[in-house]
Amino acid sequence: VRGRTLARSFYRRDSRALAPALLNKVLVHEHPVDGRLAVRIVEVEAYAGSRDPASHAYRGETPRNRTMFGPPGHLYVYFTYGMHFCMNVVGEEAGSVRGDASAVLLRAGAPLVGMDAMRARRAAARRDRDLASGPGRLAEALGIARAHDGLDLTRGPVRLLDDGVAPPSRPGRSTRVGLRPGRGDTQRWRWWVPGDDNVSRAKPSGPG
């Protein structure tokens, strides 16, 4: 996989602008044991910091969400449901003086490099399209855990590349997955690459 590492300036924008721009970018982990692991990002969700009740940042800074309050272009990893890790790219809110704690949840990827290592990590996946089709699955396939929280995506062993594949001009779009109703989740802040098999199963009900 050849491509240019995305610069800091790419991330310095509102998460709702950053999220669709991340579609079709390449996420690479130079794993110390398994070597290079890479996927193409095919599904994302935006979280809008202090103005978004569904965001971990809504209630202010805690030790857990500290990375989201830092500079853009870093990786926020959190642990949930007692067993899964999820990966987020930290962005920055437009128009705020100090910046806000916005982030983009990486929900699914299409495996590109290191697929044998991913299959070994994700033994439960029967088909390759299940290797990284969900936020917990994506983190597990790439060997990402709490220790990777806070890494700089412009430098680290975990990087984001532009390999020349543009984001879709008409991405799929819906409300976010897994949020209970009545929590202000009427906004359509989930985007995906249309037709990609690796997009996680939960699809909008009925015609959008």
Add this chain to the structure above:
DNA sequence: GGTGTGATCGTA
């Protein structure tokens, strides 16, 4: 293809 449920722990 779809729905229902248990697992398991950090945070509030």
Add this chain to the structure above:
DNA sequence: ACGATCACACCA
């Protein structure tokens, strides 16, 4: 308690 989830059991 409950969650930005997953796998498996079942039904179709």
